[in-house]
Amino acid sequence: MSDDPAHPGLQHDVRLSERAKRAQAIHRLLVSKNIIGPDEVAEVIERVRTRTPADGATVVARAWTDPAFKTRLVEDARSAVLELGYRLSHDAGLAVVENTARIHHLVVCTLCSCYPTALLGPPPDWYKSFAYRQRAVVEPRAVMREFGLVLDEGIPVRVVDSTADLRYLVLPRRPIGTAGFSETELAELVTRDSMIGVGEARAPA
Amino acid sequence: MPSAHDRGGLATREPIDQTTHEWADWEHLVNALVGVLRRHDLINVDELRRGIEAMAPAEYESSTYYERWSASIEHILVEKGVLTTDEIAAATREIDANWE
Numbered sequence: 333m334s335d336d337p338a339h340p341g342l343q344h345d346v347r348l349s350e351r352a353k354r355a356q357a358i359h360r361l362l363v364s365k366n367i368i369g370p371d372e373v374a375e376v377i378e379r380v381r382t383r384t385p386a387d388g389a390t391v392v393a394r395a396w397t398d399p400a401f402k403t404r405l406v407e408d409a410r411s412a413v414l415e416l417g418y419r420l421s422h423d424a425g426l427a428v429v430e431n432t433a434r435i436h437h438l439v440v441c442t443l444c445s446c447y448p449t450a451l452l453g454p455p456p457d458w459y460k461s462f463a464y465r466q467r468a469v470v471e472p473r474a475v476m477r478e479f480g481l482v483l484d485e486g487i488p489v490r491v492v493d494s495t496a497d498l499r500y501l502v503l504p505r506r507p508i509g510t511a512g513f514s515e516t517e518l519a520e521l522v523t524r525d526s527m528i529g530v531g532e533a534r535a536p537a
Numbered sequence: 538m539p540s541a542h543d544r545g546g547l548a549t550r551e552p553i554d555q556t557t558h559e560w561a562d563w564e565h566l567v568n569a570l571v572g573v574l575r576r577h578d579l580i581n582v583d584e585l586r587r588g589i590e591a592m593a594p595a596e597y598e599s600s601t602y603y604e605r606w607s608a609s610i611e612h613i614l615v616e617k618g619v620l621t622t623d624e625i626a627a628a629t630r631e632i633d634a635n636w637e
Contacts, residue, residue: 350629351604352563354611357628359570361620368573376569424582442545444586445602454568456557460602463551465544478553493545496582 380454387418388451388501389522392533393515395428396506406430409501413451420450424496430503431529436483438476438491438529439500440468446494448501452524459528469493479530502529509536541594560603567603570610580613588612 348356362368391413395402405412409428410420420426426448429437441447442465447455458464468475472489476482483489492500504526510518513536525531539547560568574580588609589597597605614620 348563349601349604351600351607352561352567353629353632354625355563355567355570355603355607356632357625358607358610358614358620359566361624361628362570367579367619368577372573372576373566373569376572377565380565380569380572440545443542444589456555457602458553458555458557461554462544462547463549463553466547466549467551467553469545470548475553479555496586 383449383453385452385522385524385527386519388448388524388527389519390515391416391418391451391501392503392522392527393518395503396510396518397515402430402503405503418450425498426451426501427492427498428501428503429490429492431505431532433487433505436487436489436529437500437502438468438472438489439494439502440465440491441494442466442469443493443495446496446499448499451501452527456524476530479525481531502527504529504531504533507533507535540590541592541597542590564603567606567610571606574610574614579617579619580610584613585609 359373363370391405394416395405401412401415404415405428409426412428413420413426424446429439431437441459445455445460447459449455464475469491472491473483476489494500504522506518507521510521517536521534521536523531523534526533571580571585575582585606586609588611589605591612592600592605592608596608600608611620611622611625615622615625
């Protein structure tokens, strides 16, 4: 038993922290004072649930199959993504950095958790953890190894620090053995982690 | 000594915990509430960030992610005079009373 339909967010089966309760109190006050509508929060919750890394994967697959799009994506990610019909709710800039045989990018937000949520959904818990935020800029290769990515020592690593004004998305390397794959088939190989830089795109089965 | 939120490069040997948790309902609520408040021009991303960064270092360190957001929302809405600390406290006591 969790949700009271009249009060979304109120869980009866868990002891909540003071901050959790205060957030619910703030929500109730805002609704009761007609500052926000009674259903607005529930609507946003539903919309957020629909956001997954699949949209980012579609953008990557397009870049792999359309060189002109890739050029536009790397030069002006925001316009290129809007061109595909995605909505970027954030006023913040978006930058796409390309991983190649000569450079590997890893994304972190050392200050908090800035992340291209419009294309990837909410960031995973580890992206927001102190350990990742602290270590990614100091020992990126060790961090990547923890995620199972052992990068060739000859490939330099560039760590990019996302901010509230500029969020990074990694364009991973296209896996070998995928010539002739459709965009849909390619998109299935693109993982969330490969778009953060802690992983690579999956090899085809 | 950097501020509590400025984590880049702080020494730690802690491995990265890659497990994820399902958001509790209240975490969904906090996340969505920021979206709604942005739509109403009552808080923007920079204000949310400032509110988080204004937390006392000890509370910052011991809070979960969305507890920090909750603290910031309260800070910004009170600062703007949208709500008062007293009414938030009273409404929180009402939630507490529902428990007993």
